[in-house]
Amino acid sequence: MAFEGLADRLQNTIKKITGKGKVSEQDVKEMTREVRLALLEADVNFKVVKDLIKRIKERAIGQEVLESLTPGQQVIKVVKEELAELMGGEQSKIAVANKPPTVIMMVGLQGAGKTTTTGKLANLLRKKHNRNPMLVAADVYRPAAINQLETLGSQLDLPVFSLGTEANPVDIANQAIEKAKEEHHDYVIIDTAGRLHIDENLMGELQEIKQSVNPDEVFLVVDSMTGQDAVNVAESFDEQLDVTGVVLTKLDGDTRGGAALSIRAVTGKPIKFAGMGEKLDQLEAFHPERMASRILGMGDVLSLIEKAETQVDEKKAKEMEEKIKSMSFTFEDFLEQMDQVKNMGPLDELINMMPGANKMKGMKNLQVDDKQLSHVEAIIQSMTQQERVEPSVINASRKKRIAKGSGTSVSQVNRLLKQFEEMKKMMKQMTSPKKGKKRGMNFPFM
């Protein structure tokens, strides 16, 4: 399968090995082959993969792995360490000019998401850093691009500077900065037109803007779904404009995002932010280590844990765990849990972050979205206290009443009851200790 995680694939390889007692060089070769395929399938550039595999092989064959009792785990560890090293540390800072305004220039290919990111960045600057940014519409080529930025500006209640589509982008940028000084804006974000990195004329125009306004940051906006070409794009933008940072967009999709690794490896420039959704507040600091897990298809466990930690009341969580273990988990608890989960963000996002979730039986077809959740909520709220604790009493006429009360149908009520039963079963599986050794969720390789 094309989208299988590396963890699963390695597990298969290891299955063949375990029982042999000793891991041979040939075994390591086979494992690194799996790693190579996984990285290629994640769109990491093949040259980057080649270098990486070479290093991993050296370390793996070198003894680190052969002498360990759990070679599979060890290989993953080596791979993750190498990836994390390549990715570098976290760097989500934005420059501040000595003399305001600080000027940020947004560049990239068509359709990468520059205009949307410009809006998100302005929002972030204002909300998190208490700044007063101004947006500049310098994309005079794409039809209605100025319009798009103006709409974003009015949604955010931020000023947008534009001179229409007839003006020269260099003039627009210069005049915008003058205006920003007059009006005491401390940040100016210039949205430029998307262009191909091989288009000499348009790349020349960007250089002109850059020379003229001398920006403090040049952010390259890259679509996280980009394939092998990401390297060339990043390289030529960087060569011609000396990019200061990268913003990775559309990371809320299901792409592995190997492009992130390629870009980082080739340019050495930090990836600063990640676009995580269509809403204007969905621009987040980029976490290199989590990205490494994602590229390997291991799920974003860290993000999930972090989210859970900030949102879930620990004491309540303990109580919940007890209830799950003793199988006394009721609809009442379910409702409470749902409230907590809802605070963490969209459900499908959460499920995506769980390793192996898309492989878990039932999870794949469990299409969760927030609207569905509110139906579920309504159904539970239409139940009596007794029904919530003891769902077995719910007979046909009760079902009818619940459906009516919640504005849903009997079949929806049935579905929920069934799902609830299945969930209880699943929870039991998760919490019941396996072979008396491990407790809690059974993560691969952990």
Next chain:
Amino acid sequence: MGFFKKLKDKINDQTEQVTNKFKTGMTKTRDNFTSKVNDLVARYRTVDEEFFEELEEILISADVGVETVMELIEELEMEVKRRNIKDTEQVKEVISEKLVEIYYGDDEESIEELSLNEDGLSVVLIVGVNGVGKTTTIGKLAYQLKQEGKKVVLAAGDTFRAGAIEQLEVWGERTGVDVIKHSEGADPAAVIYDGIQAAKSRGADVLLCDTAGRLQNKVNLMKELSKVKNVISREIEGAPHETLLVLDATTGQNAMAQAKTFKEATDVSGIVLTKLDGTARGGIVLAIRNEMGLPVKFVGLGEQMTDLQRFNAHQFVYGLFGDLVDDGVEE
């Protein structure tokens, strides 16, 4: 007759203008791909395992996709054995032959035609993730259909993204085509419904429906798209006549996931591959055709209104191998 000769004959059937568009549009791709293959062939005298391993890398670097590459290499190895090819020079021809073969399979070349309703209204639904160039594609497509003498109407179904409706309106003005729209935030299905009614009453030949870009893992948004499609099917039997998935040629392996999910939600009938002029890639076309059975109907080879071309695998492979083919035929 050698395959290069056959390819050349196929190309000769088409106008020089089209051939040149592909040739210039794919310069980047060709430079990259051909020079790599040439270099490979020059370095290896005999066809051996290492040769294939390097070839595998070249194909992967063109975004062909791991699975399809493995399949292709396997077939190549068999073919080379069968024909008893020892000389690497000869392999070049086999590679291009296999590429075309993988693309067409047992199907006719007519898979690349746009299937429109000859008498009466045809509805074309355009779908895809964010930023691939759906609206631009519609503009270019409207221009092309109008050039062919068809009456075209556009429906501004992207009611979500800021400025999307205005963008389509600009295209409407440029091409002299009516745009049916609601305000931002309106129900897209309602816009499309109105579009159909308007197209019917105006006696239009083709209705092109724009939709908002959406990532394929957003369940809600994909459901919305299925609803739009159902509205179209309910209003006109057999519609939409084409559902085109627009893919960005720079996209990597995620394009497969896009094709799969959009196909499930809207029964996609063909692919439009955009931004092929800038990229050194486009190999994902082969993977999608091979693994999903979806044909490419159009490719975007530039920013001009006239730069949307009907896809042709022969042209595509010629675009990849260009000079190799010319040399081969001369010899």
